[in-house]
Amino acid sequence: MPTWTLHCSACDHAQPGDRAASVCPVCGQPLLARYDRVAPGARAPHWSLWRYAPVLPLRDGERPVTLGEGLTPLVDAPALARQLGVRRVWVKDEGRNPTASFKARGMSAAITRARALGVAGIVVPTAGNAGAAVAAYAAAAGLPVRVYAPRTTPPAILMAIAALGAELELVDGHIGDAGRLATAFAAESGWLNVSTLREPYRVEGMKTMGYELVEQLDGRVPDAIVYPTGGGEGTIGIWKALLEMRDWGWLPTDARLPRMLVAQSAGCAPIVRAHAAGADRAEPWVDPDTYASGLRVPGPLGDRLLLRVLRESAGDAVAVPDAVTRDATRALAAATGLDAAPEGGCAAAAVSALVRAGRLARDAEVVVFNTGSGASYRREAEDLVAAA
Numbered sequence: 368m369p370t371w372t373l374h375c376s377a378c379d380h381a382q383p384g385d386r387a388a389s390v391c392p393v394c395g396q397p398l399l400a401r402y403d404r405v406a407p408g409a410r411a412p413h414w415s416l417w418r419y420a421p422v423l424p425l426r427d428g429e430r431p432v433t434l435g436e437g438l439t440p441l442v443d444a445p446a447l448a449r450q451l452g453v454r455r456v457w458v459k460d461e462g463r464n465p466t467a468s469f470k471a472r473g474m475s476a477a478i479t480r481a482r483a484l485g486v487a488g489i490v491v492p493t494a495g496n497a498g499a500a501v502a503a504y505a506a507a508a509g510l511p512v513r514v515y516a517p518r519t520t521p522p523a524i525l526m527a528i529a530a531l532g533a534e535l536e537l538v539d540g541h542i543g544d545a546g547r548l549a550t551a552f553a554a555e556s557g558w559l560n561v562s563t564l565r566e567p568y569r570v571e572g573m574k575t576m577g578y579e580l581v582e583q584l585d586g587r588v589p590d591a592i593v594y595p596t597g598g599g600e601g602t603i604g605i606w607k608a609l610l611e612m613r614d615w616g617w618l619p620t621d622a623r624l625p626r627m628l629v630a631q632s633a634g635c636a637p638i639v640r641a642h643a644a645g646a647d648r649a650e651p652w653v654d655p656d657t658y659a660s661g662l663r664v665p666g667p668l669g670d671r672l673l674l675r676v677l678r679e680s681a682g683d684a685v686a687v688p689d690a691v692t693r694d695a696t697r698a699l700a701a702a703t704g705l706d707a708a709p710e711g712g713c714a715a716a717a718v719s720a721l722v723r724a725g726r727l728a729r730d731a732e733v734v735v736f737n738t739g740s741g742a743s744y745r746r747e748a749e750d751l752v753a754a755a
């Protein structure tokens with residue numbers, strides 16, 4: 368089992384991985400884990416993302432907090448590929464995770480470390496799915512949890528959070544406003560704040576999407592990976608995995624890595640705007656507005672890391688209007704049989720937008736991430752919340 372240290376993603380600071388950690392104490396940027404020794408290709412006997420335990424933050428003798436997250440299907444989608452205008456498309460269906468989004472991956476890792484460190488409780492600001500995931504994993508670990516979520520979060524997600532026994536605080540505003548309240552509560556209570564990239568282990572759970580993808584493609588990588596990006600943990604995690612696999616010889620050292628393509632909503636596209644301007648950090652987006660709640664993140668802490676991933680991978684970023692995302696979500700579901708989330712629809716729409724603009728080759732093989740589930744957005748749930 369691995370040992371690791373935490374390194375600042377922006378400056379030279381490093382610290383041991385065996386104590387509670389948040390952002391870099393010197394510059395405030397995210398910390399990332401770096402492992403000391405890794406056996407090539409090592410796998411563990413777990414039927415969950417902990418299959419990759421040799422490259423995850425789990426110490427000797429520890430049991431992970433797990434609900435069977437990860438190991439999601441990679442679905443070959445030839446009809447969708449024809450519609451989007453590329454040679455081949457696979458959809459990685461993250462809606463199949465516990466609490467119906469890839470947020471389960473990050474929370475399994477973060478709550479595993481939190482329990483090992485003996486924290487008293489967990490607090491998180493969320494655009495929705497992170498709240499449901501943390502509620503589930505805190506319940507599994509026997510820890511109390513408080514979730515700050517915008518009042519505009521899809522009702523089905525709010526109900527999942529409440530049903531899992533979390534303390535739910537509704538916020539008038541967006542995830543940035545929720546973040547300020549969560550920070551204040553963490554300071555007064557001593558509970559651990561597991562906000563996106565303010566805690567170094569969620570992204571370790573997220574990176575398993577990259578490990579799985581390569582294993583599911585028999586050691587190959589696609590030409591491009593499209594991720595619907597909000598806070599950036601999914602995108603940053605997958606790129607971290609690809610770099611680790613190349614460093615450790617799980618991929619050939621001369622392997623050409625995929626282009627990372629960021630899809631955002633036209634109503635909240637800080638990374639698309641910064642990338643287009645050639646900037647290395649993003650200005651916060653004023654008045655973020657999109658129904659795809661996972662994408663409503665106006666000022667991500669991971670902006671510099673995301674823009675670096677785009678540069679290093681010769682990637683690209685595109686904003687999709689919600690009306691286009693709505694149609695693309697229905698088309699994604701109808702072309703594949705998968706329960707498409709709007710965020711997944713946004714990623715699919717980004718592929719055709721980039722092809723039409725000549726920014727993605729027609730003979731490309733592309734992996735589209737369906738990061739959540741359509742069920743989380745179904746309207747019949749609204750009546751139940753209104754009656755509560």
Ligand SMILES: *Cc1c(COP(=O)(O)O)cnc(C)c1O
Pocket residue numbers: 468469470496497563595596597598599600601602661662708710711738739740
């Ligand atoms: C959180 C979320 C996103 C955005 O992911 P980041 O890692 O924050 O960029 C996309 N889709 C869904 C369904 C989400 O819950």
